[in-house]
Amino acid sequence: MVLRFLTRFMLIILVIILLLGIPGYVYYTLTLYKPKTVQKGYLALTRASVLVGENLNSFMDSTILIKDGVIVKVGNSSDITIPEGAATLDMNGCTVMPGLIDMHVHLSSYEHQVNKVLNFLSMPKMLADLVRFTPDKRQALLKNGVTSVCSLGDEYKWIMDLKKQIRDGVLEGPRIFAAGPVFTIPGSHTTDVLGADPESVRLPSTPEEAQRMVRELAHNDEPIDLIKVVQDRGDRQHALHPVAHDILHAIVNEAHNHSLPVVARWGTEEDLQDVLDAGVDSLQHLEDHTGDINNLWPDNILKLILNHNMPRIVVGTYAGMPGAFFGDGIHHEMEKLVESGLTPREALKAATSGAAKVLRTDYIGTIGVGQVADLIVIDGNPLKNIKDTRNIVMVLRDGRIVVDQL
Structure with a gap:
């Protein structure tokens, strides 16, 4: 009797799992957003x-x-x-x-309005999106003409897997250029947010260790496309630790030895001087500490950037962060550049040929033979x-x- 009861109980549990699992599998399969065709001839x-x-x-x-x-x-x-x-x-x-190039996205981040508070009810959607490699975001990007994106802070294995599946034609989506783990040190802005997860950050303690970490990322089975460093001393209310000068220079020099561009997030004017002296290729987060891009930079900051031969402006939307949405944001950014004094041609170049130059790639960003x-x-x-x-x-x-x- 007990055995029969247990058998029936297990059968009921199995049926429930199957009933829940089959619709879930169908949903997963039908919503992956795969390529419909390959262009032949x-x-x-x-x-x-x-x-x-x-x-x-x-x-x-x-x-x-x-x-x-x-x-x-x-x-x-x-x-x-x-x-x-x-x-x-x-x-x-x-x-x-x-096609347009968005130079700063976080594909694994959950899109939401600035004032929206995420809670337990948000978790199922977030997990479903991550498991399916965020099909809605990939589709929104292509719908808005964004055919290439630069990932600057997604979990390493996740973004490299997504990059490979798009490249191999398993999933549809924009071309991905990935930075992989962010280079910084304990106590920096990035470790304050992400912790010391090796899938998200690299924390070199010596120049030699920094060089080895760059080499490993440049030559593994799925090599990265660029390096991101964070140099941010914070402010008076929340002081942060910067990367030591010799380590910062070792990161940039080793990246350049492997033809990898280096992008930098920076905080204070001293941080800006550090990353410019190290020879980074581009700067991210060109807003002041109020977070408002409309606040004017002091003249000395602008002169510092221009004196280091870095006048190229490219478009990066920060999509994935609160209030920054995939696809539509790149049009808003270009419109803002024109409102700020650029010509439409200059704004378009910032999202096409100029962005391709920063990525050191010669096969996207322009229309031409090859x-x-x-x-x-x-x-x-x-x-x-x-x-x-x-x-x-x-x-x-x-x-x-x-x-x-x-």
């Missing part, structure tokens, strides 16, 4: 206004010929012979430009009105159409 985008090269020069009535995800010809439509059997899309009246076909098609002319970048009618990622609203 020839595809021609004809009669478009095309923004070509690093300077995004506009050419009317032009054709882009793509083969297997790579641009093979660009020029006047009358000068390009379209191969027989090629797929053809008429882009008359539209502008074709390079470039990957990461493209966006716009109804309008963003060189005249930067807000036209919101009028996206098509997005191509490696030549495959991932957004189609024509």
Whole structure:
């Protein structure tokens, strides 16, 4: 009798698990956001206004010929012979430009409004998103024309796994450039927030250890694309420990030895001087300690940056942090740059060719022969009105159409 009862009880538990597990598995499988196709053979985008090269020069009535995800010809439509059997899309009246690059995202962070308090009820959605590699964020980025992103602080194994799955065509999403673990020291801003988790931070105590850590990340099975360092002394209310000068220089020099760019988060003017003297390639978090980017920098800060040959502005939205959302934020950033005095062309370069230069990559960020076909098609002319970048009618990622609203 007892055995029969236990058997029936176990069967009931098993049935409950199956009933809960099957819908969960179906939901997981159907919502992963996978590529629908791979671009094979020839595809021609004809009669478009095309923004070509690093300077995004506009050419009317032009054709882009793509083969297997790579641009093979660009020029006047009358000068390009379209191969027989090629797929053809008429882009008359539209502008074709390079896909946008967001230089600062946190893909594993939970999107929410600034004043929203996260609680236990938020956990199921957060876990479901992480397990599925945040499909809503990947889709929102592509929908807004963001075909490449720079991850600056996601958990190391998680972001490298996501990068690989997108690269291998298992999942759909923007191209990922990943910094991996953040370089800092105990007591810094990053360890205050994340702790000393080796999946999130590297804490070298000597220059030699810093060099070894960089080498390991540069040459493992899934090498990183850049290094992020945090140099922040905090403020009077909360003093933080900076990275020692010899360690900071060792990180930057070893990264450059492996052709890796270095980005820096900094706090005080002294921190800024430290990272500039060390030779970092770009600066993050260009806001003062009030957190308000609209507050003007003192002239000495701006002169310090310009004197170190770092005048290039790129677009990074900080997406994933409270109030910073994926996709739409990059248009807001470009609009803000134009409001601040940049021309629309300069703002567009900050999100395309300029960003690609900071990443030290030569296959994205511009339209030209040999470039990957990461493209966006716009109804309008963003060189005249930067807000036209919101009028996206098509997005191509490696030549495959991932957004189609024509």
